[in-house]
Amino acid sequence: MTTHDTTNPAVPQRPGQPGEDDVAVSGRRPRSLARHALGTGVVAVLVIAFGSSLDSSNQTRVGLWIIYGMLALSLSFVWGHGGSFSFGQTLMFGLGAYSYGVVTINFAGSVLAQYAGMLVGVVVATAIAGIIGYFMFYGGVTDVYVAVITLASMLIFFDIARNTSGSAWRIGSAALGGFNGMTPIPALSRPDGIPLLAAEMFATLVVVAALVYLVVVRLTSNSFGRVVAGIRDNPERASLLGYDVPLHNLLVFMVGGAVAGLSGTLFATTQGIVTPDVFSLTLAGSVIVWVMFGGRMSMAGAFVGAAIVNGVADLADRLQIGGSTPFFGQTPLLLGALLILVVFVLPGGLLPSISAFVAKRTGRRAARADDSAEHEAAPVEALPPALRPHTGTGDSIELVGLRKAFGGLVVIDGVDMSFTGPGVHCLLGPNGAGKSTLFALISGRYRPTAGEVILNGDKITTLSIHQRAKRGLGLKMQVPSIFRELTVAENLWLAANASPAKGTTCDELAQVALRWSGLASRAQDVAGDLPHGQQQWLEIAMVLSGRPRLVLLDEPTAGMTAQETQRMAEVIGVLGGDARVLVVEHDMDFVRQLNPEATVLHQGRLFAKGTLAQLREDERVLDVYLGRGGHA
Amino acid sequence: MDALVNVAISSSFYIALLLLLALGLAVMYGLMRVINFAHGEFIAVGAFVVLVMQRADLPLWAGIVVAPFVVALMGLVLERLLIRHLYGRLVETILVTFGLSIIIQQLLVNAFGTSPSGMKAVKGSFSVGDFRFSVYQQIIVVLAVLAVIATYLVFTRTLYGLRSRAAVQAPDAAAASGIDVSRSNMRTFVLGSALAGFAGALIAPIVGVQPFMGQGFLARVFTTVIVGGPAALSGTTAASGLLGGTQYAGEAVVSPFVAQAIVMLVVIVVVRWRPRGLSAAWRVSV
Numbered sequence: 001m002t003t004h005d006t007t008n009p010a011v012p013q014r015p016g017q018p019g020e021d022d023v024a025v026s027g028r029r030p031r032s033l034a035r036h037a038l039g040t041g042v043v044a045v046l047v048i049a050f051g052s053s054l055d056s057s058n059q060t061r062v063g064l065w066i067i068y069g070m071l072a073l074s075l076s077f078v079w080g081h082g083g084s085f086s087f088g089q090t091l092m093f094g095l096g097a098y099s100y101g102v103v104t105i106n107f108a109g110s111v112l113a114q115y116a117g118m119l120v121g122v123v124v125a126t127a128i129a130g131i132i133g134y135f136m137f138y139g140g141v142t143d144v145y146v147a148v149i150t151l152a153s154m155l156i157f158f159d160i161a162r163n164t165s166g167s168a169w170r171i172g173s174a175a176l177g178g179f180n181g182m183t184p185i186p187a188l189s190r191p192d193g194i195p196l197l198a199a200e201m202f203a204t205l206v207v208v209a210a211l212v213y214l215v216v217v218r219l220t221s222n223s224f225g226r227v228v229a230g231i232r233d234n235p236e237r238a239s240l241l242g243y244d245v246p247l248h249n250l251l252v253f254m255v256g257g258a259v260a261g262l263s264g265t266l267f268a269t270t271q272g273i274v275t276p277d278v279f280s281l282t283l284a285g286s287v288i289v290w291v292m293f294g295g296r297m298s299m300a301g302a303f304v305g306a307a308i309v310n311g312v313a314d315l316a317d318r319l320q321i322g323g324s325t326p327f328f329g330q331t332p333l334l335l336g337a338l339l340i341l342v343v344f345v346l347p348g349g350l351l352p353s354i355s356a357f358v359a360k361r362t363g364r365r366a367a368r369a370d371d372s373a374e375h376e377a378a379p380v381e382a383l384p385p386a387l388r389p390h391t392g393t394g395d396s397i398e399l400v401g402l403r404k405a406f407g408g409l410v411v412i413d414g415v416d417m418s419f420t421g422p423g424v425h426c427l428l429g430p431n432g433a434g435k436s437t438l439f440a441l442i443s444g445r446y447r448p449t450a451g452e453v454i455l456n457g458d459k460i461t462t463l464s465i466h467q468r469a470k471r472g473l474g475l476k477m478q479v480p481s482i483f484r485e486l487t488v489a490e491n492l493w494l495a496a497n498a499s500p501a502k503g504t505t506c507d508e509l510a511q512v513a514l515r516w517s518g519l520a521s522r523a524q525d526v527a528g529d530l531p532h533g534q535q536q537w538l539e540i541a542m543v544l545s546g547r548p549r550l551v552l553l554d555e556p557t558a559g560m561t562a563q564e565t566q567r568m569a570e571v572i573g574v575l576g577g578d579a580r581v582l583v584v585e586h587d588m589d590f591v592r593q594l595n596p597e598a599t600v601l602h603q604g605r606l607f608a609k610g611t612l613a614q615l616r617e618d619e620r621v622l623d624v625y626l627g628r629g630g631h632a
Numbered sequence: 633m634d635a636l637v638n639v640a641i642s643s644s645f646y647i648a649l650l651l652l653l654a655l656g657l658a659v660m661y662g663l664m665r666v667i668n669f670a671h672g673e674f675i676a677v678g679a680f681v682v683l684v685m686q687r688a689d690l691p692l693w694a695g696i697v698v699a700p701f702v703v704a705l706m707g708l709v710l711e712r713l714l715i716r717h718l719y720g721r722l723v724e725t726i727l728v729t730f731g732l733s734i735i736i737q738q739l740l741v742n743a744f745g746t747s748p749s750g751m752k753a754v755k756g757s758f759s760v761g762d763f764r765f766s767v768y769q770q771i772i773v774v775l776a777v778l779a780v781i782a783t784y785l786v787f788t789r790t791l792y793g794l795r796s797r798a799a800v801q802a803p804d805a806a807a808a809s810g811i812d813v814s815r816s817n818m819r820t821f822v823l824g825s826a827l828a829g830f831a832g833a834l835i836a837p838i839v840g841v842q843p844f845m846g847q848g849f850l851a852r853v854f855t856t857v858i859v860g861g862p863a864a865l866s867g868t869t870a871a872s873g874l875l876g877g878t879q880y881a882g883e884a885v886v887s888p889f890v891a892q893a894i895v896m897l898v899v900i901v902v903v904r905w906r907p908r909g910l911s912a913a914w915r916v917s918v
Contacts, residue, residue, distance in 0.1 A: 085723055139904040144667055144722045148854050149903060155851035156896050163889055281847050285730055292727065332738035339731035340714065343724050407915060 036217050044210040048203050056198035063198075063270060065310045066205045069303035070212055070263035072290040078256035080296035081220045083232030084137075084249055087147040088154030089287055092129050092257040094161070094278030096121035096264025098176070101185045101274050105174035111189050118265045125261020126254050133253035137246040142235075154279050161276035181275030188269045201270060208266070209303070212259055217299050219255060223497055223506075228252055230494045233483040240443065240481070241498040241546060242469035282332070289335045292342045295349025304351055309338065383574040386504060386512040389472070389547040395456055395580055396420040397442070397550050402451035404437055404604075411437045412448070413604035424576035426591055427584045428615070429601035430625060435584040436478055438601065439552045442582075443475040444468045455550065469498070474548030478555050478584075480535040484528030488519050488538060491527050495542035509545060517541035532559035540568075544575070551581045557590050569593035600624065634761025641760070642884070645769045647876035648776035652834065653849050654856040654868050655779060656827035661857050662864020662918075663787075663796045663820045666715065666725050670733035671853065672846020673740075674825055678703050678832025679841045680740060687750045692837065699833035700826040707825025711818050719817060720803075733846065740843035747842055754837045772834055779830060784865055786823070787918045796820050797917055855899045861909015865918050870910050874898065 047066075051059055075089045099121040107113030132153055136146055165178025176182055187195040188204070196204065219225050228248055231238040235245045268274050277283060286309075294305025313334055316327040327334075346353055397419050404412040412434045419425060427435045440446040442453055444465040453461045460468055483491050489510070496509040504512075514520050517537045522530065527538060536559055543551065553572070557565045565587065572594055575581055585591050591598070591612065598615055600607040602624045608615060615621050657671045668674070681702050682695030710732060718725045756767035787793035796816040799806040807813050839845060856875055860867030878898050882891025906912060 085726075087726075135900050135904050140907040141903060142907075144726060145858060145903075145907065147723075147726060148667065148858050152851045152855045152858075152899070153896070155847075156892060159851075159892060160889070281850065282734070285734060288727065288730070330738060330742075332734040336731040336733075336735035336738070340728050343727050343731075344714075344717070347724075 032221060033214075033218060037214055040210050040214055044206050047206050051202040051206065052199055054202075059198040059202040060270065061314065062307075063202045063205045064267075065307045066202075066209050066303070067263050067266045067270065068287070068290065068310060069306040070209050070266070071260055072287055072294065072302035072306045073213060073216055073299055074256040074259035074263065075287050075291045076294075076296055076299050076302040077216050077220065077259065078253055079291065080298070081225065081232070082228050082249065082252035082256070084253060085144060085147040086150045086253065086256065087288065088150030088152075088284055089256065089260055090278060090280075090284045091132075091150065091154035091157055092125035092260035093264040093267065093283075094154075094157065094274070094276075095128055096125045096261030097268040097274040097278050098161070098182065098264075099124040099261075100265035100268040101182045102171045102174045104186045104269070105182070105184075106172040108186055109193070111191055111193055114186065114188055114269070117269075118262065121265035121268075122258050122261045125264065126258040129254045129257025129260075130250065133250040133257075137249040137253070140246075151281075151284065154284060155281065158276055158279035158281075161279055177275075179276060181273050181277075183273035185268050185272050185274065187272065205266060205270075208262075212262065213299060213303070216255075216259065220299065224248075224251075226490065227494065227497065230483050230486060230490075233485045234481060236445070236465075237481040237483060237542075238494070239465040240469055240475050240477075241495055241542065242466050243494075243498055244466050285339075286335060289339045289342075291349075293338060293346075293350055295352040298349065298351040301349050301351035305349070308350075309335070383544070383571055384512050384516055386501065386509055387516060387541075387544045387547065388575075389549045389578045395422070395472070395549045396454075397456075397580060398452075398454040399438075399442070400452040400454065402438070402441055402453065403449045404434075404441055404446060405449045411604050412441065414451070415601075415604070415606055417599065417606070419580050419582075422577060422579055422581075424572055424581045424583065424594055424596040426594065426596045426598040426612075427582060427601055428591070428598050428621075429607070432603075433601040434604040435601055436554055437604075439475060439554055439582075439584065442550075442552060443473060445475075469546065469548075472547075472549035473552070474543040474546050474550070475552045476539050476543045476554060476556055478558070480532070480539045482527045482535055482539050482542065484526070486527060487524050488527050488530070489514065489523040491538055491542060492517070492545065495545035499546040501547065513541040513545045533561065533564055536560060537564075540571075549579050551575060551579050553581065553583045553585075555584055555586065557585065557587055565590050566593070634763060637760045638763040639884075641763075641765055641770070643877055643880040644773050646880040647872050648773040649835070650852060650856055650876040650879075651869060651872035652772065652776040652779065652831045654853045654860075654872060655776075655783065656824040656829075656831065657853055658857045658860060658864045658868035659783060659827060660820060660824035662862060662867070663800050664719070664817045665722065665800060666719075666817075666821070667722065667729070667854075667857075668824065669726050669730040669850075670710075670736060670846075671729075671828055672848075672850045673733045673736040674703050674707065674828035674846075675832035675835075675849060676740060676841075676843060676846040677706060677736065678829030679836040679839075679845065680744065680832075681829070682833045682836040683744075683748060683751050683841045686752055692752075692754065695836070696830070696833040700829040703829025703832070704822045704826035707828075708818070708822050711821040715821060716814060716818065719814070737843050737846070744843065746844075747840075751836060751841050766838075768837065772838075775834060779827065780865060780869065783823075783827070784918060787865070792816060792819055801917065852895075855895075859899055859902050859909055861906070861911035861914075863911035863914055863916050863918060866914065866916050867909055867911030874902075874910075 051062060054062065071090065071093050074092070075086060078084050078086045078089065100117040103117035103120050104113050132150065136149055141149060161176065162179050164176035165180065167175065169176045169178070174182060188201060189195050227238070227243055231243060231245050231248050239245045264278065267278070290305035290309050291302055292305070293309055294301030294303070313331045316334060317325070317329070317331060319325060319327050342349065348356070399415055399417040402412055402415040403410070415438060427438065429435055437446065441448050444463060448461060452459050455471055455473070460471065483494065492510040492513045493506065496506045496513065500506060501509055514523055519534060519538060522534070527535065530538065536556060540556060557568050560568065569590060572581055572583065583594065583596070595612055597610070598612055599609045600615060600621050607624060608618055608621050653675065656674065657668055660666045660668050678699040681699040682692065685695040685698065686692065714728055715725065718728060754768040757764050758767060759765070787797065795806070795811045796819065799811055799813045799816050803813055852875070856871045857868060859875060860871035875895055875898065878895050879891050882894045902910065
């Protein structure tokens, strides 16, 4: 509804005027909401003014586009912002519509029932979204499976709704009506019971849509929204930071369900009838076309897409050429062709493409060129106090009889290990020895086939990744796991926000991590664009922002220069004074700098343990590394 | 005894029908990870081929033979024009195939209207005790089983089958060892289309042939493939057994309506505990 930028936090924005010492860390500022509110208000007034120039039938027609825009908005939020491709978003729309119908028909003549009906519609839609979402997100359903499950759920409701003709299918005095639908549903009234005029209804729709839009935009840009963006980008990293990924996905799905349900109640009250078609593939597909056309990452695009696509379809439907209407009833052809066209030609959708074009023309991102000259960045100080865990010395991690098999392939074959208190320990071993798998078992990415992981005396074997992160476990993965579509600043903000520190705000902590990581000049760059070495530092800065007491570092120096490797050794040295650090590394020069106690892993078993000097004397270890002899 | 025979014959029809309808989709999903949202319309086109041929007074079996080729040709054209640009991009594939599905529907409406006539019913039945069975339903069961066996042989006994299984499991390694992944994907899409056309032709006499018939199958077929998981044949067969059997039992004991609700519950439970499908944990890939 506004002409503003997209609400996609993945698009780098330059917030305020970042000074030398104060690089804005959170990436977005509250002022953008005020700007949005003002812009939305202006657009809403313009739309109402435009609407008052229409006759009443056109007011109803355009009003329906606004209702559809709200439905599309719910999908943009769930899919574009949240990353869950809900193909059956109209299920919640239809439930809202039917619920409103049931309540208002049962209490016909009561204005209060109309408001209650809206509330019930929203509640029912949210609840069903909650149930479906629970099974999907806590079951680990992702990607296109979300599309298939939501679609199948919706089509099942379609079947159910079609089979409700006959007098047995009534709720109170409201007959569901089967294929013919439920009618007559009372139109929304003024408090004195007089139904709203078309113009009043139109203005009401615009105001409601504007408010809902602002709420949704707020939910994309506040801290919840930024966490959701991070989860969309990299759910694994998000959970490693301590975010509850299924919960966030579920909440987003429920908010989307509520918005869809609300638009469904408005649909019911303006149309006066609800048929099973609200659950049809046609409507579900149409919503996707609107959202794709407007730009699924753009909340405003939902309204633009719904209005333009419906407007063009309406015009084509009524177009007269030589007394005939050649395109009458051909809307599906338009929708289908448009969908295919958008996928191939305009994959981002209309609004984001326009704002990208405008941004390019006005050179908003020109300043980036200055920064890219800088290639190497590394921390200049060892480790600032804010990033240190300040642990007691009592932390302990214990692995008891740990075993992991993939099908018949045993990767970890009975590992027992135990560490108490801070210190650095290296895991060595040839490729395929099971080092990364062992880390995955400790961090919760894999569940062991047998055995226990015990942290400070508590069995954490069955805890999820984010619960372990909350208990002070940090994992740096072999291939840097960062939020590739988000800016460096947003990456660090997400890390800081996951583990609030006493006496320090999240922004301050992110600020410290940013300066320490040496990436301050690239704060507003998309993290995926960084060179490999800088991605390593970014990930390590993110891990350390959680101030973990048990730190797992999987090949931390891969892709780093000699100087950076040197720095990394110093950082780990300092870190080892506070936390228990386990390092997997192949770079023996680096390991020598750390000079830790080390364990050699071979074919999933502990093979040897000792100081580096001791291990270097051990012929068997050399055999394993050089592939000599027959130590199986 | 008669009742047992009745249960066996009736439930096997439910299961075979589901398997038949899902097979083409399962092949595409299992061998190229493409979820074809136009699958229902591919089935519908197969059914319309039979309808057109019946209107021309050609026998049913001729339609059943021709339909797979027509739909395969349609699949070939669409794959070369559109789908091949989208491999590896699941969401885009869904969007484009969905776009195709509504276009095909509308074209069928334009050509045949919303309730075309001219489809002849197939007569013939036999009885076991008090129960009567349609001969044609048994033919469908037999042909569905044959279709599965034929597909299995194609997967396991042909070079194409080997290559396409390699391509879906390790695309990079397959490409590096000289397999033309794009070519094997094309063949898979054509094979899946042919199976959809075959299914459409077979069911044409027993369901109403109309442009939106594909929509009616979509939910059941999709859930069958998803519940089946990555192993295209064994997974889909198991899922057809589970869901078709449940549907039959529910309808026989309570009502079609309740049966559908029970099937949905089964799907939800499977998805909750086996999000990647029944066959995800199996050691077979076919």
